[in-house]
Amino acid sequence: MASILSADKAYFRFIILFFNCLLTFGSYFCFDMPSVLQSQFQGNFTCEKDNKTEVNSTNTTCCVDCLGMNPDEYNLLYAIYAWTNAIVVIAAGFLVDKLGNRLGIFLFSSFCVLGSSIFALGAMFPGTSVLLPIMLLGRLLFGAGNGSLTIVQNRITAFWFKGKELALAFGITLAFSRLGSVLNFFTTGNMYAEYGLSWTLWIGAMLCAIGFFSGIAVSFLDIMGINQLGRSSVLALESKKLHITDIRFFSLSYWLLAITIMFFYNGVFPFVADASKFIQDKYGYDPKSASYVAGAVYDVSMIMSPFLGGIIDVVGKRGVMAVLCAVLTIPVFGLLAFTNVYPLVSTLWLGVTYSVAAASLWPSIPLVVSRATIGTAMGLTTSIQMIGIGISNLLVGVILGKNQGHLPQLLAIWGDLSFSSFLPLTSSSPSRFVGGVLNLSKKQMNLLLRRYEEETDERPSSDVTYEQTDPSVIPNPDSSDQDALIT
Numbered sequence: 001m002a003s004i005l006s007a008d009k010a011y012f013r014f015i016i017l018f019f020n021c022l023l024t025f026g027s028y029f030c031f032d033m034p035s036v037l038q039s040q041f042q043g044n045f046t047c048e049k050d051n052k053t054e055v056n057s058t059n060t061t062c063c064v065d066c067l068g069m070n071p072d073e074y075n076l077l078y079a080i081y082a083w084t085n086a087i088v089v090i091a092a093g094f095l096v097d098k099l100g101n102r103l104g105i106f107l108f109s110s111f112c113v114l115g116s117s118i119f120a121l122g123a124m125f126p127g128t129s130v131l132l133p134i135m136l137l138g139r140l141l142f143g144a145g146n147g148s149l150t151i152v153q154n155r156i157t158a159f160w161f162k163g164k165e166l167a168l169a170f171g172i173t174l175a176f177s178r179l180g181s182v183l184n185f186f187t188t189g190n191m192y193a194e195y196g197l198s199w200t201l202w203i204g205a206m207l208c209a210i211g212f213f214s215g216i217a218v219s220f221l222d223i224m225g226i227n228q229l230g231r232s233s234v235l236a237l238e239s240k241k242l243h244i245t246d247i248r249f250f251s252l253s254y255w256l257l258a259i260t261i262m263f264f265y266n267g268v269f270p271f272v273a274d275a276s277k278f279i280q281d282k283y284g285y286d287p288k289s290a291s292y293v294a295g296a297v298y299d300v301s302m303i304m305s306p307f308l309g310g311i312i313d314v315v316g317k318r319g320v321m322a323v324l325c326a327v328l329t330i331p332v333f334g335l336l337a338f339t340n341v342y343p344l345v346s347t348l349w350l351g352v353t354y355s356v357a358a359a360s361l362w363p364s365i366p367l368v369v370s371r372a373t374i375g376t377a378m379g380l381t382t383s384i385q386m387i388g389i390g391i392s393n394l395l396v397g398v399i400l401g402k403n404q405g406h407l408p409q410l411l412a413i414w415g416d417l418s419f420s421s422f423l424p425l426t427s428s429s430p431s432r433f434v435g436g437v438l439n440l441s442k443k444q445m446n447l448l449l450r451r452y453e454e455e456t457d458e459r460p461s462s463d464v465t466y467e468q469t470d471p472s473v474i475p476n477p478d479s480s481d482q483d484a485l486i487t
Contacts, residue, residue: 007225013160016221017169022214023105025209027112027146028180030119033204034077036188036291038277040066040197041074065197075393076132077139078273082390084140085147086383092148093379096155097372097450101222104152110147112208114347120201147382148210150177152468155375156222157398158366167363171309174358178216180207185295189288246373247380254368258381261361262388264326267333268354270392278336279343294342300351301358308359318360325357365401 005012035042043066097102119138125131153173161169184204191200236476275294285293312318332350335341369377 005221005224007228011162012166012221012225016156016160016218016225017125017172017287019214019217019221020153021173022217023149023211024146024177025180025214026204026210027116027142027149028144028177029207029266030112030116030204031081031132031146031179032184032272033188033201034074035273035276035294036185036287037192037197038074038202038274039280039287040192041069041077042066042277043068065126067123067197069132073132075273075396077135078270079390079393080136081139081143081146082386082393084143085117085386086390088144089147089151089377089379089382089386091379092169093151093155093375093377095375096152097375098226101152101156102219105219106212108145108149108152109208109212109215111141112149113145113205113212115139115142115145116205116208117202120198120205123198123201147386148379151375151378151382154362154378156218158374159371160225162366162371165310165313166366167312167359168306169309170363171305171307171359174305174309174355174362175302178298178305180421181298182295182302185291185298189291226414229256236429247376250373250377250380251368253363254377255363257364257368258384260322260326261381264322264329264357264361265385267329268297268350270388270396271333271350273393275347282336283340283343285343293347296344296347297354300348301355304352304355305359308355309363312359312363318364321356321360325353325360328355329353347379413481 005015007013007188026249028150092104092108115138117138119135122134122138125134155169157169157173158166188200188204192201195203272294276287276290279290279293280287283290312321329350332346332353335346335349336343365377365381366374
């Protein structure tokens with residue numbers, strides 16, 4: 001096998017990328033299944049109806065296959081996922097930095113399978129006191145696995161593509177994940193109509209097993225490739241030196257990136273979680289059509305992400321794009337709140353800005369931290385992100401639980417995105433080197449490294465690029481240096 005697959009060839013890292021993408025395909029399918037099935041989760045299971053689903057005089061969904069959750073309980077399913085991520089992912093990131101990818105892959109993919117299975121099991125007890133605790137336990141384990149598995153996935157991508165097609169690889173990874181989300185929005189409603197609620201959730205749990213088996217292939221290829229490159233001893237030494245307290249050395253630009261990601265995603269994920277029900281209530285769509293419109297956010301992301309990643313690798317401008325995404329997302333929620341414009345316009349618009357933000361923000365993290373701390377940095381960023389999303393989900397649940405309609409929800413998201421539009425301005429400032437490097441293309445960053453080599457008389461091998469160098473070892477050029485590089 002080693003004679004057939006050569007780790008120093010481009011095809012090898014793309015084979016790893018393929019199996020790495022499949023790690024989270026099933027878990028992303030499962031994550032938003034409650035959004036598609038929101039009417040069934042919140043439907044009144046005590047109704048005695050001849051049809052599987054219909055609406056009673058009080059506009060409450062009645063069905064014999066529903067769970068009877070209130071809005072607070074439904075949004076708690078998303079909140080506990082977010083809070084679990086916030087707690088677990090920091091330790092998960094440090095764990096994979098310290099002990100390696102293989103342990104993380106098997107541990108976290110197992111959590112995804114177990115958590116989604118327990119979640120499906122809970123749906124078999126409608127109308128009982130154990131329904132909510134079992135389903136919350138399932139979401140807790142699922143959250144601990146999926147968020148942490150994404151960190152391992154990003155760490156593997158960063159190792160094999162740093163200094164090469166980094167943003168493209170992140171974009172392809174996101175596209176595969178969003179393929180799972182898109183298929184959820186297009187197929188879960190049909191599966192429910194055919195098989196009922198319980199079996200639909202069990203099918204989702206089976207899809208999570210794809211990540212477990214893909215993890216076997218990724219682990220084998222990753223270990224084989226590292227050994228071929230002779231990097232195993234170097235990585236082991238870096239891991240041995242790593243301490244959790246090393247986060248105090250993270251730069252200001254890293255923290256600004258992490259906070260920007262949190263505020264932007266606060267406006268996207270909590271909205272998508274309730275978007276199907278919102279579209280049904282305001283525009284009168286049936287559940288199936290509403291799920292298609294809501295899922296357009298992920299449709300766009302799935303299609304655009306790889307192309308955006310490739311473009312960003314060439315042109316840079318990550319900080320500028322982050323600002324534009326936040327600013328251009330604000331009108332989306334104004335359209336939804338105050339107009340009757342066809343909702344697909346808003347969800348497609350949101351999909352475009354979300355795709356650009358994801359392609360520009362997440363690949364920036366490996367550029368502002370050292371190689372040995374990428375997992376820790378990704379875990380900490382995910383933790384900060386999930387703290388914000390957890391708070392937002394609880395806030396949305398409280399708002400909807402008071403029967404005030406969806407307008408306060410949209411206004412809260414609007415304000416959140418307005419604030420997030422100002423944060424990237426600092427991280428993209430050309431007067432700060434690490435922030436400025438977010439706006440540099442790969443060619444410009446390599447030019448900066450060459451100049452650093454000339455000034456320090458250090459000349460690494462010709463295949464070394466800026467992105468393979470610890471950002472902390474390169475001095476801060478002033479704004480005139482930045483202008484010279486850009487020109």
